[in-house]
Amino acid sequence: MPSQLAHVFFAIDSIAHALPKDAVKTIMQHRGALGLGAQGPDIFLHNRRSKPSALRYGARLHRADYGSVLADAAVAAYRRGADPLGQTAAYLYGFATHATLDRFLHPYINYCSGWFDRDRPETATLRAMHAFLERLIDTALMRARHGTAPSATPLLEYLDLGAELPESIARALQRGLHAHIPGARTDPELALRVHNAYRDARGYYRWAHHDLTAARRAAARSHGSHEQRMRRLTILHPDAVPVGLDVLNLRRRRWRDPCPDGRTRNESVPQLYRRALDPAAAGVVALYRLLTTPHAAEVSPHRRVVLQSVGNSDLSDHYHRRLRCRKRFSRPLPLRRLLELLYTELSAEHPGL
Ligand SMILES: [Zn+2]
Numbered sequence: 304m305p306s307q308l309a310h311v312f313f314a315i316d317s318i319a320h321a322l323p324k325d326a327v328k329t330i331m332q333h334r335g336a337l338g339l340g341a342q343g344p345d346i347f348l349h350n351r352r353s354k355p356s357a358l359r360y361g362a363r364l365h366r367a368d369y370g371s372v373l374a375d376a377a378v379a380a381y382r383r384g385a386d387p388l389g390q391t392a393a394y395l396y397g398f399a400t401h402a403t404l405d406r407f408l409h410p411y412i413n414y415c416s417g418w419f420d421r422d423r424p425e426t427a428t429l430r431a432m433h434a435f436l437e438r439l440i441d442t443a444l445m446r447a448r449h450g451t452a453p454s455a456t457p458l459l460e461y462l463d464l465g466a467e468l469p470e471s472i473a474r475a476l477q478r479g480l481h482a483h484i485p486g487a488r489t490d491p492e493l494a495l496r497v498h499n500a501y502r503d504a505r506g507y508y509r510w511a512h513h514d515l516t517a518a519r520r521a522a523a524r525s526h527g528s529h530e531q532r533m534r535r536l537t538i539l540h541p542d543a544v545p546v547g548l549d550v551l552n553l554r555r556r557r558w559r560d561p562c563p564d565g566r567t568r569n570e571s572v573p574q575l576y577r578r579a580l581d582p583a584a585a586g587v588v589a590l591y592r593l594l595t596t597p598h599a600a601e602v603s604p605h606r607r608v609v610l611q612s613v614g615n616s617d618l619s620d621h622y623h624r625r626l627r628c629r630k631r632f633s634r635p636l637p638l639r640r641l642l643e644l645l646y647t648e649l650s651a652e653h654p655g656l
Pocket residue numbers: 304305342343344345365401405618
């Protein structure tokens with residue numbers, strides 16, 4: 304998953320690409336819902352504290368059935384009379400765009416971050432580098448787009464919908480999960496899990512975006528092992544990307560698709576991002592048509608178009624394979640070294656840690 308900021312930017316750009324100006328203006332009044340929706344199933348991955356947890360649905364939605372779950376969440380919202388420019392709709396538009404950006408950026412991110420492979424213990428240090436690279440990409444995109452650092456930007460207004468997930472959004476999500484994820488169908492605690500996921504995700508966003516500088520310091524001096532502290536640092540945005548570390552690949556160096564066919568590519572992150580806009584906008588338009596249809600009888604064909612536009616393939620690449628490939632190729636950037644440096648700096652600011 305590209306990280307919070309990339310997803311928020313991409314949702315904003317996608318609706319601007321897809322819908323008339325006035326509609327975009329109204330949807331932006333629900334920017335919290337749009338931005339939270341843009342985090343897609345990542346909110347489930349943040350569900351590490353509250354029980355029962357929805358963690359399993361995070362991985363599941365990244366692997367399969369994303370389009371079906373979204374399409375039925377949208378049908379449920381329609382049946383409950385959702386305003387096509389209102390809060391629940393904004394959430395669904397954002398949610399649709401998450402899949403597309405994930406699919407377009409993941410091959411590059413996986414190649415440049417590497418991954419932990421159980422059969423190769425020497426790769427243990429790569430474990431959290433995927434998440435760290437995503438935060439670095441966020442920071443670089445933020446600098447390019449607004450000229451600011453993450454710590455100086457009010458991001459919470461794009462992520463926080465209050466203490467509880469609004470019921471209409473929760474119900475739509477539950478409906479989608481219930482219809483397509485076998486485990487969810489028989490899960491008596493599904494509703495509770497969805498609410499818990501939001502609560503934990505919100506806790507994380509508030510920790511990471513309310514006072515980022517303080518959060519970084521707290522992570523560097525937190526309890527647990529060195530490795531645990533490093534891990535906490537990987538999910539906080541650094542304020543700058545070191546000169547010379549071209550995380551956006553603006554120099555267009557070659558990289559390879561991590562999958563066995565290993566195509567050589569050289570796109571930059573902004574190029575991949577732009578390329579993802581058309582397919583993402585198609586998903587938004589399809590959703591908009593579904594939510595604005597005056598005839599309930601037409602919902603079913605619209606539902607199909609949403610499903611086709613968003614697709615059910617996994618979110619690790621944009622080739623829409625039937626099965627997720629086994630990643631082979633990578634060439635990690637020196638991210639671990641950067642993380643160690645960051646940690647040393649933070650510790651030096653606070654001798655006696
Ligand atoms: Zn994701």
